Amino acid sequence: MTASVDDRDAPGDALPAQARVWLRLLASGEVKASDAEAFQRWLHTSEAHRAAFHEVKQRWAALRPVSGEYLRTRPAAAAAHERALQGRNFGRRAFLGAAVSAAAVAGVAVVAYPQGGLWPAAGEGTADDRTAVGEQRTLALASRVQVTLNTQTRIRRERAAGQLTGIDLLSGEAAIDLLAEGGPFGVVAGAGRSLAHAGRFEVRHLDGKVCVTCVEGALRIEHPAGVRALQAGQQAVYDAQSLSGIARVALENVSAWRRGELVFDQTRLAEVLAEINRYRAGRVLLVNGAAGEKRVSGRFRLASLDSALAQLEHTFGLRARSLPGGLLLLS
Known part of the structure; x- marks a missing residue:
């Protein structure tokens, strides 16, 4: 894989996007010598380039406290992460120097928060129609x-x-x-x-x-x-x-989403939060395993999910902590 983001005259608002591309590449385990050289050229183009990469790296680093909990509670993601680690040749990145630490951070964060909107989901390009987070859309595919x-x-x-x-x-x-x-x-x-x-x-x-x-x-x-x-x-x-x-x-409960609602009947709190995550930008992570087993019954409006989260925090005595990247940590 050879990166193609060595744009020396890129406007300032393009630099964060380029930095994310580089960080993802460094975490992929597929870095070639040409990639490393291109990265070093890009990084040393200007102080703005270095600042953009540092900012993106810091955001990934902020995700490390929650990545372990994500993998612990999602066996499928943990298995995929383990397979990825086994398939990487970390020796190929040894010459990257300081960039290796950035890759190590990203290697965890990519698994912990794959739907952060930083890149398309796997297989995204194969879809004819799609909706974004929180979006609902009706298609007339044929006359009937x-x-x-x-x-x-x-x-x-x-x-x-x-x-x-x-x-x-x-x-x-x-x-x-x-x-x-x-x-x-x-x-x-x-x-x-x-x-x-x-x-x-x-x-x-x-x-x-x-x-x-x-x-x-x-x-x-x-x-x-x-x-x-x-x-x-x-x-x-x-x-x-x-x-x-x-x-x-x-x-009535199954189809509630078509009326702009979520309805739960004695549903585990962990499952409720997982459902809310589908509709809300960012991600809510519950690190209190015992609280995740508590049962929830109620009706929440999709247009007011932050209010629903505040209600759940109060009901179950949870503490909320906001992290970069739209993450909300509940403990």
């Missing part, structure tokens, strides 16, 4: 098909013989409204596919787990582990290996 994307959602449109046949829900949450009877419309998510001819259903694909809810009409879930036929008010969950049975759910 409307798809509403919830926050941080990415989809790819699926076609056959020039006709739209469904979507691939790469990540996030989508509500599908089939306004008239017609051919099957499918939603691929993870290892399974949900098919319906009419009605309404919702699919949520997060952290390798997929939840399918039939809101109106009927649908069919096809999965390597079996098939499920859902009616209105029913839900099934699957991952790469398994497919659950059929459960009854409260549709």
Whole structure:
């Protein structure tokens, strides 16, 4: 990999972005001699360049206290981090001198806070449609098909013989409204596919787990582990290996996001905060493991999530500490 941010005449507001590119490269374990030379040239272009890199490095450093907690509470992220460490050749960076310490900081922070908006998420470029943090958007994909994307959602449109046949829900949450009877419309998510001819259903694909809810009409879930036929008010969950049975759910709670609300019923505080994180810029991290097991019941407006956090802090006696990069630490 060869970096291409050696722009000596870059305006001041471009320098922080360039510094982030360099820091990410230094943390990647893929630094070549040409990269190191280019980095040194960029760094010594001016005092402004050095100040920009120092500022970005300091922001990453501020994340170190919370990165360990993030990895401890997210086994999948911890495993990915371990694989990345095993695959790196740190000897190739020995000649970088002072830059090595910056890379060490970034190597942890990249795992701890990958959705900080500093670079596109993995696979971002493969999506046809996407929403940002807190954004919801309704798409008219065909005359009878409307798809509403919830926050941080990415989809790819699926076609056959020039006709739209469904979507691939790469990540996030989508509500599908089939306004008239017609051919099957499918939603691929993870290892399974949900098919319906009419009605309404919702699919949520997060952290390798997929939840399918039939809101109106009927649908069919096809999965390597079996098939499920859902009616209105029913839900099934699957991952790469398994497919659950059929459960009854409260549709008012499941679809609350479409009304601008989050509804919880005896939900663990840790799960509540994880859900809030999907809609709120920055990130909330709970470092009090015992508090994470406490139960929450309530209704919160998506437009007032900071008020919801203040209410949770008061209810459970938590202390809040703001960190750079939009992080809020609760203890």
